[in-house]
Amino acid sequence: MRMRLPALTKRFKRCDFLTLSLLHHHPHLSLRSLNQIHAHLLVSGAIADPFAAAKLLSLVSLSGDLDHSRFLFSHLPRRSTFLYNSLIKTHLERDLFYECLSLYKQMLALGFSPNNYTFSFLLRACVGVSSLLDGKKFHAHIVRLGWESYDFVQNGLIHMYSSCGCVDSARKLFDQSLSKDVITWTAMVHGYVKSGHISFARAMFEQMPERNAVSWSTMITAYAQSGEFREALKLFNEMQVVGVCPNHAGIVGALSACGFLGALEQGKWIHAFVERNGMELDRILGTALIDMYAKCGYIETAWQVFDAMIERDVFAFTSMISGLSNHGHSKKAVDLFDRMQVEGVRPNEVTFICVLSACGRMGLVERGREIFKSMNEIYGIEPGVEHYGSLVDLLGRAGLFEEAKRIIKDMPMEPDSYVLGALLNACTVHGNMELGRQMVESLAEFGLDHSGVHVLLSNMYASASRWEDVMKVRKRMEEKKVRKLPGCSMIEVDGMACEFVAGDRSHLQMEEILVIVKGMDKQMKSSGDDPYLMEFNDFQIGVT
Numbered sequence: 001m002r003m004r005l006p007a008l009t010k011r012f013k014r015c016d017f018l019t020l021s022l023l024h025h026h027p028h029l030s031l032r033s034l035n036q037i038h039a040h041l042l043v044s045g046a047i048a049d050p051f052a053a054a055k056l057l058s059l060v061s062l063s064g065d066l067d068h069s070r071f072l073f074s075h076l077p078r079r080s081t082f083l084y085n086s087l088i089k090t091h092l093e094r095d096l097f098y099e100c101l102s103l104y105k106q107m108l109a110l111g112f113s114p115n116n117y118t119f120s121f122l123l124r125a126c127v128g129v130s131s132l133l134d135g136k137k138f139h140a141h142i143v144r145l146g147w148e149s150y151d152f153v154q155n156g157l158i159h160m161y162s163s164c165g166c167v168d169s170a171r172k173l174f175d176q177s178l179s180k181d182v183i184t185w186t187a188m189v190h191g192y193v194k195s196g197h198i199s200f201a202r203a204m205f206e207q208m209p210e211r212n213a214v215s216w217s218t219m220i221t222a223y224a225q226s227g228e229f230r231e232a233l234k235l236f237n238e239m240q241v242v243g244v245c246p247n248h249a250g251i252v253g254a255l256s257a258c259g260f261l262g263a264l265e266q267g268k269w270i271h272a273f274v275e276r277n278g279m280e281l282d283r284i285l286g287t288a289l290i291d292m293y294a295k296c297g298y299i300e301t302a303w304q305v306f307d308a309m310i311e312r313d314v315f316a317f318t319s320m321i322s323g324l325s326n327h328g329h330s331k332k333a334v335d336l337f338d339r340m341q342v343e344g345v346r347p348n349e350v351t352f353i354c355v356l357s358a359c360g361r362m363g364l365v366e367r368g369r370e371i372f373k374s375m376n377e378i379y380g381i382e383p384g385v386e387h388y389g390s391l392v393d394l395l396g397r398a399g400l401f402e403e404a405k406r407i408i409k410d411m412p413m414e415p416d417s418y419v420l421g422a423l424l425n426a427c428t429v430h431g432n433m434e435l436g437r438q439m440v441e442s443l444a445e446f447g448l449d450h451s452g453v454h455v456l457l458s459n460m461y462a463s464a465s466r467w468e469d470v471m472k473v474r475k476r477m478e479e480k481k482v483r484k485l486p487g488c489s490m491i492e493v494d495g496m497a498c499e500f501v502a503g504d505r506s507h508l509q510m511e512e513i514l515v516i517v518k519g520m521d522k523q524m525k526s527s528g529d530d531p532y533l534m535e536f537n538d539f540q541i542g543v544t
Contacts, residue, residue: 081112088121097128116147123156132164155183162191182208186215193222213239217250220257229257233266246273248285255288259295267292271305281309287316294323312343318351325358333358334367349381356390360397368394385411389418396426401435428459433466 070087084107091099104122107114114122119142126135139157142148148157154177161170170191177184185208192201205211205219216239223232236254239246246254251270258267271289279285286309293302306312306320317340324333337355340347347355352375359368372391375381383391388411395404404423408415427435461469 079110079112081107081115081118084112085115085117085121088118088125092121092125092128095128097125100125101129101131101134114141114145116150116153119147120152120156123153123160126160127163130164132161132166135160135164151179151181151184155181155187158184159187159190162187162194165195167191167195167197182210182212182215185209186212186218189215190218193218198222198226198228211242211244213244213247213250216244217247217253220250221253224253224256227260229260232257233261233263245277248279251279252284252288255292259292262296264296264298267296281305283309283311283313283316286312287319290316290319290323294319294326297327299323299327299329312345314340314345314348314351317345318348318354321351321358322354325354325361328361330358330362330364334362334364337371347379349384349387352381352383353386353390356387356394360390360394363398365394365398365400385413385416385419388415389422392419393422393426396423397429399426399430401426401430401432405435433461 084103088100088103091097091103100122104114104118107118119138122138123135126132126138135157138160142153142157147153154173158170158173158177161167161173170188174180174184174188185204189201189204189208192198192204201222202219205215208215216235220232220235220239223229223235232253236246236250236257239250251274254270255267257263258270267289274281274285274289281289286305289305290302293299293305302320302323306316309316317336321333321336321340324330324336334355337347337351337358340351352371355371356368359365359371368391372383372387375383375387388407392404392407395401395407401423404426408419408423411419423435427433458470458473461467461473
């Protein structure tokens with residue numbers, strides 16, 4: 001039950017620090033109430049107590065007004081290392097890393113000596129700004145002042161070096177440490193992950209005498225980000241077996257793996273776990289769920305998650321726009337892009353790629369031109385090669401080949417396979433043989449004539465029954481030793497992701513699968529449908 005301020009101060013007038021301790025459990029105080037507390041401490045003289053002053057600083061910081069915290073700090077009658085640590089920690093918790101480093105310089109200039117707690121905060125600030133130089137300076141200070149033997153200082157140094165790319169220095173400190181705990185081991189695992197040595201990270205992970213949720217999540221995220229999605233999910237399942245409850249990062253990594261593998265049932269289980277444990281559907285977790293459901297084909301469920309999010313940032317909007325566009329709901333994707341701007345969310349580079357792709361699929365040429373133009377003129381974003389590729393694809397799909405060629409010619413950078421391939425694909429759709437041949441020659445000139453380019457040209461000739469040209473393309477592929485990468489698809493059956501590669505018949509149930517596929521093909525053809533075309537059923541999602 002919340003007590004009134006006068007009652008609190010009267011009740012504990014003999015012990016102002018106890019008053020502040022109790023007030024710490026009532027963080028929703030106005031600045032006016034906090035100023036009253038400040039005045040009461042000044043009158044009683046308790047403000048000279050560094051612990052009381054630090055508690056007051058903490059309360060003011062909880063109010064969200066850091067300017068007021070700094071003002072209060074500057075007017076304290078006495079300062080100390082303890083008070084500087086409190087203020088540095090407050091700024092660190094708000095990700096104000098440069099301010100932490102500035103406060104340290106001020107602290108030294110006024111003659112206050114840092115202690116082990118000071119350095120534990122400062123090393124985390126170095127990680128925040130990726131400043132190896134500052135980290136090395138602090139390491140020198142730590143050694144000179146004799147704080148290097150403290151466990152949390154050692155852990156901070158290992159984490160700082162590993163996060164800043166000096167995994168060898170981190171490993172040297174790790175090997176020298178006499179009391180390694182789970183935080184020390186996890187910092188080293190994180191270091192190997194950060195440097196791209198996933199196998200070393202896994203070896204270190206397997207050697208850990210104790211693992212916590214952070215340790216497991218570090219490896220799960222590492223596998224998900226490096227494209228080893230099966231291993232990520234395998235590790236996530238092992239984590240459940242040993243009884244470790246996944247944290248936020250582990251869940252996001254597992255959801256990412258589910259999306260790429262099409263493991264819908266496992267993704268649904270993770271979603272249910274989130275709801276069952278009352279985890280907040282924040283921007284990161286909500287976006288991961290949207291992405292997972294969209295990649296698994298459940299665009300309606302993805303929209304429900306998006307709609308349920310209390311706070312949506314550019315990543316949530318972009319993920320939803322991408323999902324709508326990829327599932328044939330291009331108009332809704334463009335409408336959502338408009339709504340995003342109305343709500344004051346600023347689009348980023350990826351957002352523009354997704355919405356330009358949606359315009360291309362709908363044939364919204366004029367709208368696509370406007371959006372492309374707005375990138376630089378309104379948002380100050382310089383279009384990259386992917387944006388030019390999306391614009392070329394938009395124009396090519398509409399048959400505007402001359403404009404597309406002019407865009408490629410005027411690009412401020414060399415066109416890549418994505419840009420030229422987009423135009424080649426449009427040539428295939430519209431049967432523009434001569435321009436298609438020119439595109440292949442251009443790709444060959446840039447050394448970008450990979451198997452997909454040759455296959456596109458071959459298919460274009462085949463669609464026009466130009467079989468001699470088809471044979472020439474195939475022969476050229478043989479001469480250049482260009483190999484076509486086999487197509488691959490995945491499907492989830494009873495919670496297990498099954499992978500199918502073109503030409504591979506190693507699946508144990510391949511004969512039964514082929515019988516069913518042939519039956520489906522025959523049934524679709526008998527009903528007059530083309531088995532290679534797919535229609536998308538629309539749904540109502542209320543984009544306004």
